[in-house]
Amino acid sequence: xxxxxxxxxxxxxxxxxxxxxxxxxxxxxxxxxxxxxxxxxxxxxxxxxxxxxxxxxxxxxxxxxxxxxxxxxxxxxxxxxxxxxxxxxxxxxxxxxxxxxxxxxxxxxxxxxxxxxxxxxxxxxxxxxxxxxxxxxxxxxxxxxxxxxxxxxxxxxxxxxxxxxxxxxxxxxxxxxxxxxxxxxxxxxxxxxxxxxxxxxxxxxxxxxxxxx
Amino acid sequence: xxxxxxxxxxxxxxxxxxxxxxxxxxxxxxxxxxxxxxxxxxxxxxxxxxxxxxxxxxxxxxxxxxxxxxxxxxxxxxxxxxxxxxxxxxxxxxxxxxxxxxxxxxxxxxxxxxxxxxxxxxxxxxxxxxxxxxxxxxxxxxxxxxxxxxxxxxxxxxxxxxxxxxxxxxxxxxxxxxxxxxxxxxxxxxxxxxxxxxxxxxxxxxxxxxxxxxxxxxxxxxxxxxxxxxxxxxxxxxxxxxxxxxx
Numbered sequence: 364x365x366x367x368x369x370x371x372x373x374x375x376x377x378x379x380x381x382x383x384x385x386x387x388x389x390x391x392x393x394x395x396x397x398x399x400x401x402x403x404x405x406x407x408x409x410x411x412x413x414x415x416x417x418x419x420x421x422x423x424x425x426x427x428x429x430x431x432x433x434x435x436x437x438x439x440x441x442x443x444x445x446x447x448x449x450x451x452x453x454x455x456x457x458x459x460x461x462x463x464x465x466x467x468x469x470x471x472x473x474x475x476x477x478x479x480x481x482x483x484x485x486x487x488x489x490x491x492x493x494x495x496x497x498x499x500x501x502x503x504x505x506x507x508x509x510x511x512x513x514x515x516x517x518x519x520x521x522x523x524x525x526x527x528x529x530x531x532x533x534x535x536x537x538x539x540x541x542x543x544x545x546x547x548x549x550x551x552x553x554x555x556x557x558x559x560x561x562x563x564x565x566x567x568x569x570x571x572x573x574x575x576x
Numbered sequence: 577x578x579x580x581x582x583x584x585x586x587x588x589x590x591x592x593x594x595x596x597x598x599x600x601x602x603x604x605x606x607x608x609x610x611x612x613x614x615x616x617x618x619x620x621x622x623x624x625x626x627x628x629x630x631x632x633x634x635x636x637x638x639x640x641x642x643x644x645x646x647x648x649x650x651x652x653x654x655x656x657x658x659x660x661x662x663x664x665x666x667x668x669x670x671x672x673x674x675x676x677x678x679x680x681x682x683x684x685x686x687x688x689x690x691x692x693x694x695x696x697x698x699x700x701x702x703x704x705x706x707x708x709x710x711x712x713x714x715x716x717x718x719x720x721x722x723x724x725x726x727x728x729x730x731x732x733x734x735x736x737x738x739x740x741x742x743x744x745x746x747x748x749x750x751x752x753x754x755x756x757x758x759x760x761x762x763x764x765x766x767x768x769x770x771x772x773x774x775x776x777x778x779x780x781x782x783x784x785x786x787x788x789x790x791x792x793x794x795x796x797x798x799x800x801x802x803x804x805x806x807x808x809x810x811x812x813x814x815x816x817x818x819x820x821x822x823x
Contacts, residue, residue: 397723414727421720425820426742435738436728461823479728 366542367402369394369534371483371517376509378518380526380572381536381544387519390536391485394517413476415486419468423460423475430456433475446474449511450504466497473505477512486518490525499557502528510553524560527568535575545575607790612797615790619798624774628795629802631774632767635691636759636806639698643755647703648748651710652736655744661711672704676762680769694766694775701762702755709751713744746821749814756810760803776802 367390371377379387392398395412416422423432429452434443447453450470460468469489476484486505490498502525509516509529520526526533527549535544549568551559559565591609598606607615619625654661676697687693717740725735767777776799783792815821 395727397726411729412727414723416720418720421718422724424721424739424742425823426745426818427738435724436730436734459820461820481727 365540369543371515373515374513376516376518376529376531377534378520378526378530378532379534379536380520380523380576382538382576383521385536385538386541387521387536388487390541391487391517391519395483395485410482411480413479413481413484415469415472415476415484415489417488417491419465419472419489419492420460422472423468425460428457428459429463429471432460432471433478435475435479439478439480443474443478446478449508450474464497465493466501469493469501470504473501473508477508477514481514483515483517486516488519488521491521498522498525503557505529506553506555523569523572527565527572528555528559533568533572535572537576547571547575605789607793611790612793615788615792616794616797619791619794624779627774628776628779629798631772632760632763632776632802635694635763635767635775636698636756639695639759639763640702640752640755642695642699643702643706643759644752646699647706647751648710650703651707651748652714652740652744654707655711655714656740658715668704668707672701672708676701677765677769680766683766684770689770691772693770694763694772697762697766698759701758705755705758706748706751709747709754710744713747714740716747717743745818749818749821753807753810753814756806757803760799760806764799 369390371394379390381387389398391414393400393402394404395414397414414422424435427435430443430447433446434440444453447456450473452467452470452474455463455467455471460471463471473486473489476486489505490501493501506529518526518529520529530549533547533549535546536542537544547568551562551564551568594609598608654664679697679700683693683696687696721739721743722735725739730738763775764777764780767775768781772778776795780792780795780799783789783795
């Protein structure tokens with residue numbers, strides 16, 4: 364990975380779109396400090412990050428119930444309950460992760476990421492191991508949550524619809540060598556919904572993205 | 577209930593095999609299962625019997641508790657600081673390869689002939705098993721979970737308590753299960769070697785010397801049952817405590 368220049372604005376939803384193996388995950392790991400790198404990342408000291416991994420069953424703690432999983436260290440009772448309510452998880456509060464479906468587990472991971480009160484939330488293909496309809500449902504719920512919370516989000520995806528639907532800005536990454544092919548601003552009005560997928564404006568953006576890869 | 581039927585089935589098969597052996601050998605040192613049954617009834621009448629079981633149980637558990645108190649913290653430490661473990665790897669691997677019964681003169685020399693000389697071998701062996709299993713458990717902590725802990729800025733203590741220990745727990749439990757079996761074997765063997773007043777091992781030796789052959793076999797069966805029960809109680813609580821294991 365070489366010559367990557369990326370500016371992340373506050374409270375912006377960025378998606379990074381590219382083929383498998385193009386270094387999307389590596390990029391996230393480097394920005395968030397989970398992997399070492401040679402280069403310069405200018406950031407405010409003490410930035411706090413949250414991460415939603417693709418592998419929800421390994422990232423949640425199976426010895427803690429849903430509530431304790433999301434409230435891992437911050438002991439923020441009202442916020443935790445509020446998040447559980449928003450994501451429809453209240454009734455599962457006392458369940459252990461392995462008792463939940465994949466979609467619900469990933470929702471718990473998302474709730475945990477928001478509750479950590481981060482400056483940036485990174486999501487690394489969070490929906491790619493879920494079935495189609497679940498991944499679409501979760502995409503909408505994430506969108507609603509973000510519109511309410513307005514955090515800075517960097518979302519990695521190899522699903523073009525998802526990448527455009529969620530984003531303020533799509534960064535297109537190429538494979539071998541990994542570099543930024545371009546970026547496209549998504550000026551679609553919010554709140555957005557699934558009908559947008561067939562909208563002409565959406566399709567035009569999709570074509571622009573496809574031309575870049 | 578199913579399990580009870582399977583146990584009864586197992587007992588019947590065991591008795592059947594034993595009877596065939598007795599019939600084929602015709603030796604006076606092989607009593608029939610009926611004789612052994614009578615020996616067992618006599619045992620229950622014997623005032624020593626309960627003290628024997630109690631004494632062995634206490635030695636076993638004291639040994640196990642000390643092993644846990646040494647083995648788990650050391651295992652956590654070595655698991656976390658793998659490089660330091662490498663320094664001690666040879667010592668640990670060598671010492672745990674020595675069959676402890678061969679060391680009984682040394683144990684007698686150091687710990688005398690009292691209870692300590694029967695507990696020390698249990699500690700000697702079980703500590704290594706618990707330590708090594710704990711260490712593997714710590715090494716096996718999922719990378720993603722460690723990253724999560726880091727992102728959540730958990731303190732070292734909180735990381736160990738909330739992520740590392742629970743993740744290592746199934747491994748620690750596996751080490752404990754082996755240790756329970758070992759501790760019974762070693763307590764009994766050292767009771768036999770070193771001698772004591774009460775203890776399952778001592779009683780078996782005594783019956784042997786007195787030619788109380790049915791009682792001797794009855795006591796051996798008691799030793800087996802004892803191990804079986806302790807092990808099953810442990811597994812029951814293990815499944816309850818480590819409910820997430822294998823899920």
